[in-house]
Amino acid sequence: MSRHTPLLQQLIDALRILPGVGPKSAQRMAFSLLERNREGGAHLGAALNAAMAKIGHCQQCRTFCESDLCHICADPSRAQDGIICVVGSAADQMAIEQTGQFKGRYFVLQGYLSPLDGIGPQDLGLDILSNTLAKHNVTELILATNPTVEGDATAFYIAELCNKQQVKVSRIAQGIPVGGELEFVDGTTLSHAFSGRKAF
Protein backbone atom coordinates (compact mmCIF):
# COMPACT_ATOMS: atom_id res chain seq x y z
CA MET A 1 0.00 0.00 0.00
CA SER A 2 1.12 3.52 -0.75
CA ARG A 3 1.30 5.84 2.21
CA HIS A 4 3.02 9.02 3.29
CA THR A 5 5.06 9.68 6.41
CA PRO A 6 3.06 11.52 9.14
CA LEU A 7 4.47 15.03 8.59
CA LEU A 8 4.08 14.73 4.82
CA GLN A 9 0.50 13.50 5.16
CA GLN A 10 -0.26 16.36 7.58
CA LEU A 11 1.14 18.87 5.08
CA ILE A 12 -0.90 17.41 2.20
CA ASP A 13 -4.08 17.45 4.33
CA ALA A 14 -3.39 21.01 5.48
CA LEU A 15 -2.87 22.24 1.89
CA ARG A 16 -6.34 20.99 0.95
CA ILE A 17 -7.99 23.84 2.88
CA LEU A 18 -6.83 26.15 0.07
CA PRO A 19 -9.65 26.84 -2.44
CA GLY A 20 -9.36 24.75 -5.62
CA VAL A 21 -6.73 22.38 -4.17
CA GLY A 22 -7.67 18.66 -4.33
CA PRO A 23 -5.67 15.66 -3.07
CA LYS A 24 -3.60 15.39 -6.27
CA SER A 25 -2.52 19.02 -6.41
CA ALA A 26 -1.93 19.11 -2.64
CA GLN A 27 0.53 16.22 -3.08
CA ARG A 28 2.16 17.98 -6.03
CA MET A 29 2.53 21.18 -3.98
CA ALA A 30 4.07 19.33 -1.03
CA PHE A 31 6.57 17.46 -3.22
CA SER A 32 7.43 20.60 -5.16
CA LEU A 33 8.30 22.51 -1.98
CA LEU A 34 10.26 19.60 -0.47
CA GLU A 35 12.19 18.96 -3.69
CA ARG A 36 12.93 22.44 -4.87
CA ASN A 37 12.04 25.18 -2.43
CA ARG A 38 12.20 24.38 1.26
CA GLU A 39 13.20 27.94 2.05
CA GLY A 40 10.12 29.22 0.22
CA GLY A 41 7.97 26.67 2.03
CA ALA A 42 9.24 27.79 5.44
CA HIS A 43 8.73 31.42 4.36
CA LEU A 44 5.13 30.63 3.37
CA GLY A 45 4.63 28.96 6.76
CA ALA A 46 5.83 32.09 8.56
CA ALA A 47 3.73 34.38 6.32
CA LEU A 48 0.61 32.29 7.04
CA ASN A 49 1.16 32.35 10.78
CA ALA A 50 1.77 36.10 10.81
CA ALA A 51 -1.22 36.86 8.56
CA MET A 52 -3.71 34.64 10.41
CA ALA A 53 -2.68 36.08 13.81
CA LYS A 54 -2.20 39.75 12.94
CA ILE A 55 -4.53 40.76 10.10
CA GLY A 56 -7.74 42.17 11.55
CA HIS A 57 -10.48 44.38 10.16
CA CYS A 58 -10.69 48.12 9.55
CA GLN A 59 -12.90 49.55 12.34
CA GLN A 60 -14.74 51.69 9.83
CA CYS A 61 -15.16 49.62 6.64
CA ARG A 62 -14.30 46.08 7.85
CA THR A 63 -11.81 45.33 5.07
CA PHE A 64 -8.72 43.33 6.05
CA CYS A 65 -6.34 45.61 7.89
CA GLU A 66 -3.40 45.41 10.30
CA SER A 67 -4.17 48.72 12.04
CA ASP A 68 -7.35 50.46 13.23
CA LEU A 69 -8.10 52.15 9.92
CA CYS A 70 -7.31 50.96 6.38
CA HIS A 71 -5.45 53.28 3.98
CA ILE A 72 -8.70 54.23 2.23
CA CYS A 73 -10.62 55.15 5.40
CA ALA A 74 -7.54 57.02 6.65
CA ASP A 75 -7.40 59.09 3.44
CA PRO A 76 -9.56 62.28 3.83
CA SER A 77 -9.80 62.69 0.04
CA ARG A 78 -11.77 59.44 -0.18
CA ALA A 79 -14.44 60.93 2.13
CA GLN A 80 -14.91 64.10 0.04
CA ASP A 81 -17.82 62.93 -2.15
CA GLY A 82 -19.57 61.24 0.78
CA ILE A 83 -20.22 58.08 -1.28
CA ILE A 84 -19.94 54.62 0.27
CA CYS A 85 -19.82 51.50 -1.89
CA VAL A 86 -21.00 48.30 -0.18
CA VAL A 87 -19.32 45.08 -1.39
CA GLY A 88 -19.53 41.45 -0.30
CA SER A 89 -15.83 40.73 0.03
CA ALA A 90 -12.36 42.23 0.06
CA ALA A 91 -11.81 40.57 -3.35
CA ASP A 92 -14.78 42.51 -4.77
CA GLN A 93 -13.35 45.71 -3.26
CA MET A 94 -9.99 44.97 -4.95
CA ALA A 95 -11.74 44.44 -8.30
CA ILE A 96 -13.47 47.84 -8.04
CA GLU A 97 -10.29 49.60 -6.83
CA GLN A 98 -8.47 48.18 -9.84
CA THR A 99 -10.83 50.01 -12.22
CA GLY A 100 -9.53 53.27 -10.72
CA GLN A 101 -12.97 54.83 -11.29
CA PHE A 102 -14.41 54.91 -7.78
CA LYS A 103 -13.13 57.69 -5.53
CA GLY A 104 -15.30 57.19 -2.43
CA ARG A 105 -15.11 54.81 0.50
CA TYR A 106 -16.21 51.20 0.95
CA PHE A 107 -18.04 49.02 3.37
CA VAL A 108 -16.95 45.37 3.14
CA LEU A 109 -19.62 42.94 4.38
CA GLN A 110 -17.28 39.90 4.42
CA GLY A 111 -20.25 37.72 3.53
CA TYR A 112 -24.01 37.97 2.93
CA LEU A 113 -27.10 37.56 5.08
CA SER A 114 -27.87 33.86 5.30
CA PRO A 115 -30.33 32.94 8.08
CA LEU A 116 -29.90 29.20 7.37
CA ASP A 117 -26.16 29.51 8.06
CA GLY A 118 -26.81 31.72 11.08
CA ILE A 119 -25.34 34.81 9.40
CA GLY A 120 -27.33 37.86 10.54
CA PRO A 121 -26.95 41.66 10.24
CA GLN A 122 -24.61 41.79 13.25
CA ASP A 123 -22.20 39.32 11.62
CA LEU A 124 -21.89 41.59 8.59
CA GLY A 125 -21.26 44.63 10.79
CA LEU A 126 -24.47 46.31 9.66
CA ASP A 127 -24.67 48.05 13.06
CA ILE A 128 -21.36 49.74 12.20
CA LEU A 129 -22.71 50.69 8.77
CA SER A 130 -25.87 52.08 10.40
CA ASN A 131 -23.75 54.24 12.72
CA THR A 132 -21.74 55.50 9.75
CA LEU A 133 -24.94 56.48 7.93
CA ALA A 134 -26.15 58.37 11.04
CA LYS A 135 -22.96 60.17 12.02
CA HIS A 136 -20.90 60.74 8.89
CA ASN A 137 -21.81 62.89 5.95
CA VAL A 138 -22.98 60.15 3.59
CA THR A 139 -24.49 61.51 0.36
CA GLU A 140 -25.07 58.16 -1.37
CA LEU A 141 -24.70 54.47 -0.71
CA ILE A 142 -23.96 52.30 -3.77
CA LEU A 143 -24.89 48.62 -3.46
CA ALA A 144 -22.34 46.46 -5.30
CA THR A 145 -23.42 43.13 -3.84
CA ASN A 146 -23.37 39.95 -5.94
CA PRO A 147 -26.45 39.41 -8.16
CA THR A 148 -27.34 36.25 -6.23
CA VAL A 149 -30.25 35.38 -3.93
CA GLU A 150 -28.18 36.16 -0.83
CA GLY A 151 -26.61 39.25 -2.38
CA ASP A 152 -30.07 40.53 -3.34
CA ALA A 153 -31.51 39.86 0.14
CA THR A 154 -28.59 41.68 1.75
CA ALA A 155 -28.98 44.60 -0.69
CA PHE A 156 -32.70 44.92 0.19
CA TYR A 157 -31.88 44.91 3.91
CA ILE A 158 -29.25 47.65 3.54
CA ALA A 159 -31.55 49.70 1.28
CA GLU A 160 -34.07 49.67 4.14
CA LEU A 161 -31.42 51.01 6.54
CA CYS A 162 -30.72 53.82 4.07
CA ASN A 163 -34.39 54.67 3.65
CA LYS A 164 -34.81 54.89 7.44
CA GLN A 165 -31.91 57.30 7.66
CA GLN A 166 -32.92 59.13 4.48
CA VAL A 167 -29.67 58.34 2.67
CA LYS A 168 -29.83 58.07 -1.13
CA VAL A 169 -29.23 54.46 -2.19
CA SER A 170 -28.39 53.04 -5.65
CA ARG A 171 -27.31 49.72 -7.10
CA ILE A 172 -24.71 49.03 -9.79
CA ALA A 173 -26.28 48.19 -13.14
CA GLN A 174 -26.94 44.60 -14.16
CA GLY A 175 -26.57 43.86 -17.86
CA ILE A 176 -24.47 42.22 -20.52
CA PRO A 177 -20.72 42.25 -19.77
CA VAL A 178 -18.69 44.63 -21.94
CA GLY A 179 -17.00 42.63 -24.69
CA GLY A 180 -19.37 39.73 -24.10
CA GLU A 181 -21.45 38.16 -26.85
CA LEU A 182 -25.21 38.44 -26.60
CA GLU A 183 -25.90 34.87 -27.67
CA PHE A 184 -23.87 33.49 -24.76
CA VAL A 185 -25.46 35.68 -22.08
CA ASP A 186 -27.99 33.90 -19.86
CA GLY A 187 -31.68 34.84 -20.03
CA THR A 188 -31.91 36.44 -16.59
CA THR A 189 -29.00 38.76 -17.37
CA LEU A 190 -30.57 39.64 -20.74
CA SER A 191 -33.87 40.46 -19.02
CA HIS A 192 -32.07 42.74 -16.57
CA ALA A 193 -30.19 44.36 -19.45
CA PHE A 194 -33.49 45.09 -21.19
CA SER A 195 -35.34 46.47 -18.18
CA GLY A 196 -32.29 48.59 -17.29
CA ARG A 197 -32.01 50.09 -20.80
CA LYS A 198 -31.16 53.81 -21.10
CA ALA A 199 -31.71 56.51 -23.74
CA PHE A 200 -28.95 56.29 -26.37
Add this chain to the structure above:
Amino acid sequence: MSRHTPLLQQLIDALRILPGVGPKSAQRMAFSLLERNREGGAHLGAALNAAMAKIGHCQQCRTFCESDLCHICADPSRAQDGIICVVGSAADQMAIEQTGQFKGRYFVLQGYLSPLDGIGPQDLGLDILSNTLAKHNVTELILATNPTVEGDATAFYIAELCNKQQVKVSRIAQGIPVGGELEFVDGTTLSHAFSGRKAF
Protein backbone atom coordinates in the same frame (compact mmCIF):
# COMPACT_ATOMS: atom_id res chain seq x y z
CA MET B 1 -4.52 52.74 -6.41
CA SER B 2 -5.29 49.29 -5.13
CA ARG B 3 -2.82 47.90 -2.66
CA HIS B 4 -2.65 45.37 0.12
CA THR B 5 -1.41 45.80 3.67
CA PRO B 6 2.17 44.50 4.18
CA LEU B 7 1.32 41.17 5.86
CA LEU B 8 -1.41 40.44 3.32
CA GLN B 9 0.91 41.25 0.41
CA GLN B 10 3.62 39.04 1.93
CA LEU B 11 1.14 36.17 2.24
CA ILE B 12 -0.03 36.57 -1.39
CA ASP B 13 3.59 36.68 -2.62
CA ALA B 14 4.51 33.64 -0.51
CA LEU B 15 1.55 31.59 -1.84
CA ARG B 16 2.80 32.11 -5.40
CA ILE B 17 5.69 29.68 -4.84
CA LEU B 18 3.09 26.88 -4.95
CA PRO B 19 2.96 25.22 -8.40
CA GLY B 20 0.04 26.44 -10.53
CA VAL B 21 -0.75 29.42 -8.29
CA GLY B 22 -0.77 32.81 -10.05
CA PRO B 23 -1.40 36.27 -8.56
CA LYS B 24 -5.18 35.98 -8.87
CA SER B 25 -5.52 32.60 -7.18
CA ALA B 26 -2.95 33.56 -4.53
CA GLN B 27 -5.17 36.51 -3.62
CA ARG B 28 -8.25 34.27 -3.61
CA MET B 29 -6.48 31.78 -1.31
CA ALA B 30 -5.38 34.52 1.11
CA PHE B 31 -8.86 36.08 1.29
CA SER B 32 -10.50 32.66 1.68
CA LEU B 33 -8.32 31.78 4.67
CA LEU B 34 -8.73 35.20 6.31
CA GLU B 35 -12.49 35.24 5.79
CA ARG B 36 -13.42 31.68 6.60
CA ASN B 37 -10.63 29.57 8.02
CA ARG B 38 -7.95 31.34 10.06
CA GLU B 39 -7.50 28.25 12.22
CA GLY B 40 -6.87 26.15 9.09
CA GLY B 41 -4.44 28.78 7.81
CA ALA B 42 -2.45 28.75 11.03
CA HIS B 43 -2.51 24.93 10.97
CA LEU B 44 -1.15 24.97 7.40
CA GLY B 45 1.57 27.38 8.52
CA ALA B 46 2.64 25.01 11.30
CA ALA B 47 2.49 21.97 8.97
CA LEU B 48 4.70 23.76 6.42
CA ASN B 49 7.28 24.73 9.02
CA ALA B 50 7.41 21.21 10.49
CA ALA B 51 7.60 19.52 7.07
CA MET B 52 10.29 21.81 5.64
CA ALA B 53 12.47 21.43 8.74
CA LYS B 54 11.97 17.75 9.57
CA ILE B 55 11.34 15.77 6.38
CA GLY B 56 14.63 14.38 5.11
CA HIS B 57 15.54 11.54 2.73
CA CYS B 58 15.70 7.78 3.17
CA GLN B 59 19.38 6.84 3.39
CA GLN B 60 18.86 3.91 1.06
CA CYS B 61 16.36 5.03 -1.61
CA ARG B 62 16.31 8.84 -1.13
CA THR B 63 12.53 9.16 -0.97
CA PHE B 64 11.12 11.71 1.48
CA CYS B 65 11.38 10.30 4.97
CA GLU B 66 11.41 11.47 8.58
CA SER B 67 13.65 8.66 9.82
CA ASP B 68 16.76 6.89 8.47
CA LEU B 69 14.86 4.31 6.41
CA CYS B 70 11.49 4.64 4.69
CA HIS B 71 8.78 2.04 5.34
CA ILE B 72 9.55 0.27 2.04
CA CYS B 73 13.31 -0.02 2.59
CA ALA B 74 12.63 -1.14 6.19
CA ASP B 75 10.32 -3.94 4.97
CA PRO B 76 12.36 -7.15 4.31
CA SER B 77 9.62 -8.56 2.04
CA ARG B 78 10.24 -5.73 -0.44
CA ALA B 79 13.85 -6.88 -0.83
CA GLN B 80 12.92 -10.51 -1.61
CA ASP B 81 12.86 -10.30 -5.42
CA GLY B 82 16.00 -8.13 -5.52
CA ILE B 83 14.40 -5.71 -7.98
CA ILE B 84 15.00 -1.97 -7.72
CA CYS B 85 12.83 0.51 -9.63
CA VAL B 86 14.47 3.87 -10.38
CA VAL B 87 12.08 6.85 -10.56
CA GLY B 88 12.59 10.58 -11.01
CA SER B 89 10.50 11.80 -8.11
CA ALA B 90 8.57 10.77 -5.01
CA ALA B 91 5.37 11.59 -6.93
CA ASP B 92 6.33 9.00 -9.58
CA GLN B 93 7.04 6.49 -6.81
CA MET B 94 3.59 7.17 -5.32
CA ALA B 95 1.95 6.63 -8.73
CA ILE B 96 3.66 3.23 -9.10
CA GLU B 97 2.89 2.20 -5.49
CA GLN B 98 -0.77 3.01 -6.13
CA THR B 99 -0.93 0.37 -8.90
CA GLY B 100 -0.12 -2.24 -6.22
CA GLN B 101 1.75 -4.28 -8.89
CA PHE B 102 5.37 -3.64 -7.98
CA LYS B 103 6.69 -5.57 -4.97
CA GLY B 104 10.37 -4.57 -5.01
CA ARG B 105 12.25 -1.52 -3.78
CA TYR B 106 12.80 1.94 -5.28
CA PHE B 107 15.51 4.43 -5.88
CA VAL B 108 14.20 7.99 -6.06
CA LEU B 109 16.46 10.32 -8.07
CA GLN B 110 14.67 13.52 -6.96
CA GLY B 111 15.52 15.04 -10.35
CA TYR B 112 17.34 14.19 -13.58
CA LEU B 113 20.85 14.75 -14.89
CA SER B 114 21.02 18.27 -16.28
CA PRO B 115 24.56 19.57 -16.85
CA LEU B 116 23.24 23.02 -17.85
CA ASP B 117 21.56 23.35 -14.45
CA GLY B 118 24.60 21.93 -12.69
CA ILE B 119 22.80 18.71 -11.72
CA GLY B 120 25.33 15.85 -11.88
CA PRO B 121 25.35 12.16 -10.80
CA GLN B 122 26.28 13.10 -7.20
CA ASP B 123 23.23 15.35 -6.87
CA LEU B 124 20.97 12.42 -7.79
CA GLY B 125 22.68 10.14 -5.27
CA LEU B 126 23.99 7.83 -8.02
CA ASP B 127 26.99 7.03 -5.78
CA ILE B 128 24.52 5.59 -3.26
CA LEU B 129 22.78 3.64 -6.04
CA SER B 130 26.16 2.33 -7.24
CA ASN B 131 26.96 1.10 -3.72
CA THR B 132 23.59 -0.62 -3.52
CA LEU B 133 24.25 -2.42 -6.83
CA ALA B 134 27.65 -3.58 -5.54
CA LYS B 135 26.70 -4.66 -2.04
CA HIS B 136 23.06 -5.77 -2.05
CA ASN B 137 21.61 -8.70 -3.88
CA VAL B 138 20.15 -6.80 -6.83
CA THR B 139 18.72 -9.11 -9.51
CA GLU B 140 17.31 -6.41 -11.78
CA LEU B 141 17.11 -2.65 -12.04
CA ILE B 142 14.00 -1.25 -13.72
CA LEU B 143 14.32 2.23 -15.20
CA ALA B 144 11.04 4.14 -14.80
CA THR B 145 12.37 7.59 -15.64
CA ASN B 146 10.24 10.10 -17.55
CA PRO B 147 10.30 9.67 -21.39
CA THR B 148 11.91 13.09 -21.80
CA VAL B 149 15.38 14.16 -22.99
CA GLU B 150 16.68 14.47 -19.41
CA GLY B 151 14.92 11.28 -18.29
CA ASP B 152 16.47 9.39 -21.23
CA ALA B 153 19.97 10.76 -20.57
CA THR B 154 19.70 9.76 -16.92
CA ALA B 155 18.45 6.29 -17.89
CA PHE B 156 21.45 5.77 -20.19
CA TYR B 157 23.84 6.84 -17.45
CA ILE B 158 22.31 4.43 -14.92
CA ALA B 159 22.23 1.60 -17.50
CA GLU B 160 25.99 2.06 -17.85
CA LEU B 161 26.41 1.71 -14.06
CA CYS B 162 24.42 -1.54 -14.22
CA ASN B 163 26.43 -2.89 -17.14
CA LYS B 164 29.68 -2.20 -15.28
CA GLN B 165 28.39 -4.11 -12.25
CA GLN B 166 26.77 -6.81 -14.40
CA VAL B 167 23.29 -6.11 -13.05
CA LYS B 168 20.38 -6.82 -15.41
CA VAL B 169 18.73 -3.57 -16.43
CA SER B 170 15.33 -2.99 -18.07
CA ARG B 171 13.13 -0.06 -18.85
CA ILE B 172 9.35 0.23 -18.49
CA ALA B 173 7.60 -0.06 -21.85
CA GLN B 174 6.56 2.91 -23.94
CA GLY B 175 2.98 2.34 -22.93
CA ILE B 176 3.41 5.65 -21.21
CA PRO B 177 2.61 8.53 -23.56
CA VAL B 178 5.78 10.04 -25.06
CA GLY B 179 6.41 13.50 -23.63
CA GLY B 180 3.95 12.87 -20.82
CA GLU B 181 4.73 12.93 -17.13
CA LEU B 182 4.65 9.69 -15.18
CA GLU B 183 2.86 11.23 -12.22
CA PHE B 184 -0.25 11.88 -14.33
CA VAL B 185 -0.49 8.49 -16.05
CA ASP B 186 -3.40 6.25 -15.03
CA GLY B 187 -2.76 3.07 -13.05
CA THR B 188 -3.71 0.58 -15.79
CA THR B 189 -1.29 2.15 -18.27
CA LEU B 190 1.43 2.11 -15.64
CA SER B 191 0.79 -1.60 -14.89
CA HIS B 192 1.01 -2.44 -18.62
CA ALA B 193 4.20 -0.44 -18.91
CA PHE B 194 5.69 -2.49 -16.09
CA SER B 195 4.76 -5.92 -17.41
CA GLY B 196 5.92 -4.91 -20.91
CA ARG B 197 9.38 -3.79 -19.80
CA LYS B 198 12.28 -4.70 -22.08
CA ALA B 199 16.02 -5.32 -21.66
CA PHE B 200 17.78 -1.95 -21.83
